[in-house]
Amino acid sequence: MDKKYILIAEDDKFYTNIYRVKMAKLGYDVMIVGDGSQAVEEAKKRRPDLILLDMIMPVMDGFETIKALRQLPDLKETKIIILSSLSQAEDRQKAIDLGANDYWIKANMPINELGDSIQKLLA
């Protein structure tokens, strides 16, 4: 069976490294880009099974990226998760309203819970 493909937009080099190692360990194909507009370009080339977006990024932030991704006809059903350090309830609500499937707060979840949650989503 083909490996599931996860597209990640993240500009922080420390988180980037974590995602690269962890996703490989979990057995996923992963593409990591540094901002939202690149994520949209990559999503057009190859349809991801899951998209993880940081919130604060250069060029195109998480909110705008959700909007742009949801306009692509192929990506109407693709799961989009926000993974942010921001924990404001309003941010969460806004992301969900724009079409994100969930909103996870980076610092408040153990890495294994992140792995488990992703596996559940892709099962």
Added chain:
Amino acid sequence: MDLSDLTARYEAVIRGLGSGLIITGLLNKISFINDKACELTGWNQEEIVGKSFEEIFPIVTNDQGKSGFSQDGVLFQLANSAKGTVYYLTRKDGTNFPAGMTTSSIIVGGKVAGTAIVFSDITEKLSAEKAKSDFIAITSHQLRTPLGSMRWNLEMLLSGDYGQLPQEAKIAVDQVLENDMRMLEMVNNLLDVSRIDQGRVPNLPTSTDLGDAVRQVIKELDLTAKSKAINLIYESKTICPRVNIDPKRFRDVVENLISNAVKYTPEHGEVKVVVDGNEKEFNFSVSDTGMGIPLAEQERLFHRFFRAANAIKSQADGSGLGLYIVKSYVENWGGKVWFKSEEGKGTTFYFKIPVVLQ
């Protein structure tokens, strides 16, 4: 001292007063306004003396009310205003300014004959408070990003994602992780406090099984309790009601209280959690056999950053923010939190919250 002497003294006080002063008589009719009050509001003496205070100065607050005038139409009510309420006075030109106000009744022959209202413009004070809160919020977010990536990296080191570590290294990494988590908790608490101070406590209520939520917290704290050989007991007197409440905030409250009890109870002690509910209210208590709170310090226990002397001496971690957060949330739900404690014997914390029907 004769009457003219006394009058001269009062006049000097009123002239020299750096605050606005308005005196009202029966039916809240304005009988006097000092120069500073004229300067602050834009009105002059002739224009408003004899008019009703409410008519000239409709009270505007940032949280829709809870202020106004008492039934007898005289006493100006500010005492039971909600925390964080800001009152605005309206100027003659229709603009508002935030006013710090105090009022006192003028009693003549045992009856309220009017009110003295002293006020100042607190625009600058508010902006300083906002700057402080913003600073806390911004630095907290800035800190959380690196603390969060450190957490994940450390967890991955421990779980072997970067290869197996020697036993000694594992212990060291585990200790770094513990410190990292401690800092994260502090940052999260600071963020909560800055939101409380700004009156922006996040509230995402959903139908929550309170008994379940308490049991979940106990389950998570059981390991810590066991490591100190503390007997952590749960007792539910009735089936707990479901309440429409923000589950995360409720969890924060329960977790703070139970983890404090475990933290400040010596080895082989006992921590007992009792929940009880009916269709009107939910009651919670947690009793410990810990060090207790010194009588002289009990009054300040819910203050921000306050920690009792024996708690500091015990070397247990704490930021002094937990109980402040607990009190703010519980009161925000219309509830009440209190405690009974005896130094050297133990403490029981209680809270109750009304059940909002689904």
